[in-house]
Amino acid sequence: MMVSVETNWNRPYHIVVFGASGFTGQFVVEEVARTACEGPNGNLHWAVAGRSKQKLDKVLEQAAAALGRPELRTGIDTIIADVGEPDSLAAMCKQAVIVLNCVGPYRFYGEPVVKACVENGAHCIDICGEPQFLEGMQLNYHSQAAEKGVYIVGSCGFDSIPADMGVLYTRDQFRGTLTAVESFLTASSGPEGGCIHDGTWQSAIYGFADSGKLKSLRRKFNHKPLPTVGSKIKRRGALFYSNEIQQYALPFMGADPSVVKRTQRFLAEEYQQTPVQYGAYAGVGGLCNIVKMIFAGMMFWFLVKFSFGRNLLIKFPEFFSFGFFSKAGPTRKQMEGSSFQFAFYGEGYTEGQDPSQGKPNGKIRTLVQGPEAGYVATPIAMVQAALTMLGEPKSLPREGGVYTPGAAFARTTLIDRLNKHGIQFSVL
Numbered sequence: 001m002m003v004s005v006e007t008n009w010n011r012p013y014h015i016v017v018f019g020a021s022g023f024t025g026q027f028v029v030e031e032v033a034r035t036a037c038e039g040p041n042g043n044l045h046w047a048v049a050g051r052s053k054q055k056l057d058k059v060l061e062q063a064a065a066a067l068g069r070p071e072l073r074t075g076i077d078t079i080i081a082d083v084g085e086p087d088s089l090a091a092m093c094k095q096a097v098i099v100l101n102c103v104g105p106y107r108f109y110g111e112p113v114v115k116a117c118v119e120n121g122a123h124c125i126d127i128c129g130e131p132q133f134l135e136g137m138q139l140n141y142h143s144q145a146a147e148k149g150v151y152i153v154g155s156c157g158f159d160s161i162p163a164d165m166g167v168l169y170t171r172d173q174f175r176g177t178l179t180a181v182e183s184f185l186t187a188s189s190g191p192e193g194g195c196i197h198d199g200t201w202q203s204a205i206y207g208f209a210d211s212g213k214l215k216s217l218r219r220k221f222n223h224k225p226l227p228t229v230g231s232k233i234k235r236r237g238a239l240f241y242s243n244e245i246q247q248y249a250l251p252f253m254g255a256d257p258s259v260v261k262r263t264q265r266f267l268a269e270e271y272q273q274t275p276v277q278y279g280a281y282a283g284v285g286g287l288c289n290i291v292k293m294i295f296a297g298m299m300f301w302f303l304v305k306f307s308f309g310r311n312l313l314i315k316f317p318e319f320f321s322f323g324f325f326s327k328a329g330p331t332r333k334q335m336e337g338s339s340f341q342f343a344f345y346g347e348g349y350t351e352g353q354d355p356s357q358g359k360p361n362g363k364i365r366t367l368v369q370g371p372e373a374g375y376v377a378t379p380i381a382m383v384q385a386a387l388t389m390l391g392e393p394k395s396l397p398r399e400g401g402v403y404t405p406g407a408a409f410a411r412t413t414l415i416d417r418l419n420k421h422g423i424q425f426s427v428l
C-alpha cells in the first residue's frame with residue numbers, strides 16, 4: 001500500500017525532531033519553532049524526541065528563552081526514543097509524518113532510524129555528511145521505501161543542499177545544456193572566530209578510518225557509467241591557487257561530490273536529463289592556513305588509522321584541528337559573525353548548439369551564499385526541506401525511496417524557499 005505524504009497527514013505530528021538535545025538538534029528545534037506558521041494550514045504540529053526527558057525539556061526551555069516564546073516550554077510534546085530500543089523508535093515513527101533525524105554519527109546510530117521510518121510509514125530527513133551511510137541506505141532500503149511510499153532524504157544540511165541544489169540552479173539558469181560545474185567554497189567568520197562542533201569531527205574521524213569500504217559498497221550498485229557530455233572535467237591538484245576565489249584551494253573532502261553525482265544519475269535515468277559533471281573545491285586562505293592544514297592533515301591521516309590514534313583525536317578535537325573543531329561548539333556570537341559562499345563555475349552548450357558536436361561554448365557563474373554553515377544554514381535547509389515535503393507532495397519523485405536532496409526536490413520550490421530564509425541563490 002502506498003503511504004503518501006498526504007495520506008499519513010492524520011498522524012499527531014507533521015514533524016518530530018529526533019536528537020533534539022544535540023548541539024545541532026537544539027538549533028533545528030529553534031528553526032522549526034520559528035517557521036511553524038509555514039506548515040500545513042499555517043499551523044505545524046510538531047514534537048521533540050530524544051533519549052532523555054530532562055534534556056528535551058531543557059532544550060524547549062532554552063528555545064523559549066532564545067525566541068522569546070514562553071509557550072514553547074509547555075506547549076510542545078516530548079517523545080522518549082532511543083536508537084538502541086527499536087520499539088521506542090517504532091512508536092515515535094508511528095506518530096510522525098516526517099522525522100527530522102539529528103542523531104549522529106549516522107554510521108553508528110542512523111540505520112535503526114531509517115529502518116523504523118520505512119517500516120512505520122514515516123518520511124525521514126537527515127543532515128548526514130557521511131557518503132558511506134547515505135549510499136548504504138540507498139542500497140539497502142530504496143526498494144522497501146518505494147514499496148511503502150516513504151521518502152528517505154539524506155544530507156539535507158549544509159552537506160549537501162547548497163552544492164546539490166546549487167548545481168541544479170546553475171543548470172536551470174544556463175540557456176542551453178550545462179555539462180560541467182566546479183564549485184569553490186569559502187567560509188568567513190567575524191572577529192569572534194568560529195568552529196565546528198565535536199559531533200561532525202567524530203563523524204569525519206570514523207568516516208575516514210573506514211573510507212576503504214565505500215569502494216566495495218559502490219560496486220554493489222552495479223551502475224553503468226554515466227555518459228560524459230561536453231569536455232571531460234579536469235581534476236585539479238591536491239593544493240592549487242584558484243584564480244576563481246583568489247586563494248589556495250583543495251578538493252572538498254565532504255559528501256558533496258558523492259551526493260551531486262547520485263542526483264545527476266537519478267535525473268539522467270529517471271527524466272533523461274543531461275548529467276552535469278561536478279568538481280568540488282574549498283578555499284584554504286593564505287600561507288599560514290596552508291601550513292596548519294598540512295600539519296593537521298598529516299597528523300589526522302596518521303592517527304585515524306589506529307584505534308589509539310582515533311581515541312586521541314576524539315579526546316582532543318581542539319588540539320588536533322587547530323581549534324577548527326571543538327567540544328563546546330561555536331557560541332551564538334561566533335555563529336552570528338560567520339557565513340559561507342559557494343561559487344559555481346559552469347560550462348555547456350548554448351541554445352541551438354548540438355552537445356554532441358565540438359566543445360562547450362558557453363559559461364555561467366552562480367553563487368549560493370548564506371549564514372554560518374553548520375548550525376544556522378543547516379537547520380534552515382533541513383526545516384525547509386521538510387516544509388517542502390509537506391507542502392508539495394506531488395512534486396516529489398513519483399515513488400518513495402532513498403533520495404538525495406536534488407533528486408527529491410528538483411521539481412519543488414525549495415530554492416525559492418531557501419532564498420526567503422537567507423540561503424541565497426543568484427546568477428553573477
Ligand SMILES: NC(=O)c1ccc[n+]([C@@H]2O[C@H](COP(=O)([O-])OP(=O)(O)OC[C@H]3O[C@@H](n4cnc5c(N)ncnc54)[C@H](OP(=O)(O)O)[C@@H]3O)[C@@H](O)[C@H]2O)c1
Binds near residue numbers: 109128203
Ligand atoms: N550536514 C551538515 O552540514 C551538518 C551540520 C551539523 C551537524 N551535522 C551532523 O549531525 C550529527 C549530530 O551532530 P552534533 O554536533 O549535533 O552531535 P551531538 O551534539 O553529539 O548530538 C548527538 C545527538 O544524538 C543523540 N543520541 C546519541 N545516541 C543516541 C541514542 N542511542 N538514542 C537517541 N539519541 C541518541 C544525543 O542525545 P543526548 O543529548 O541524549 O546525548 C544528541 O541529541 C553529526 O552526524 C554531524 O556530522 C551535519
